Amino acid sequence: MPTVLITGANRGIGLELTRQYLRDDWEVIATCRSPADAADLNELACDHLRVEPLDVTDHASIDALASRLRGKAIDVLINNAGIIGPVPIAEHIDRQHFGSIDYAVWEQVLRTNTFGPVRMAEALLPNILAGEQKKIVTLSSTVGSIVERDTAAFAYATSKTAINKAMSLLAALLREQGVIVALVCPGYVKTRMDFGTADIEIPDSAAGLRTLIGSYTLADSGSFRRFNGETIAW
């Protein structure tokens, strides 16, 4: 039974990925900040679901998870946890707009979306190397693309651009060890990140992502693709 570790699994895309991998008989290590409050995740309880506490901005929390998982092979690490910024988004988005940038917000978004996935990969690399599939997948966004999409949200966009670069560096570093490092955009999905115009249902995005992740070979390492498989220009 292959094993996937998913961060931010208590809601949105992470919760649905958890549901779908469980349905396909994967062992899922589902992490979230507060398992006691993760009612939707806890409803999925079964013998191949393990729920673990994890705040990706707290490196001690990441190290503690890594030590609990010492010796455990992980086939796929999905760095899903992320923030767009303070919510409700509409009330706070000015804090990411040029002229009224709140640099504390920017720092928090970078800590979560950029440092978090890299720190997870650093801490769990032994587990990934022990797995058969050896995949590290990070949820990025088309708004992180320099050429494809403009957004006024400086913090969110740059956090995704930076993680794209970081993971493409990691792809090159880990290629010889057979590790596939990939970036994916889930589309504009109807989660808490929806400004009101999202057009993709959560199960459709998660299903597309799973198909894409399942299809990866080492030749796909360093790729940046949409949930439907389209390549996204950097």
Ligand SMILES: NC(=O)c1ccc[n+]([C@@H]2O[C@H](COP(=O)([O-])OP(=O)(O)OC[C@H]3O[C@@H](n4cnc5c(N)ncnc54)[C@H](OP(=O)(O)O)[C@@H]3O)[C@@H](O)[C@H]2O)c1
């Ligand atoms: N929805 C979209 O249209 C869209 C588009 C492009 C990319 N993405 C990316 O897709 C990923 C999933 O987003 P989503 O749409 O499912 O959003 P969501 O519904 O807001 O879910 C985000 C998840 O990340 C978790 N999280 C946030 N900060 C965390 C931290 N410090 N430590 C651990 N977990 C943390 C949240 O936990 P709490 O419940 O505790 O806050 C939640 O489980 C994100 O990386 C996002 O940037 C989404």
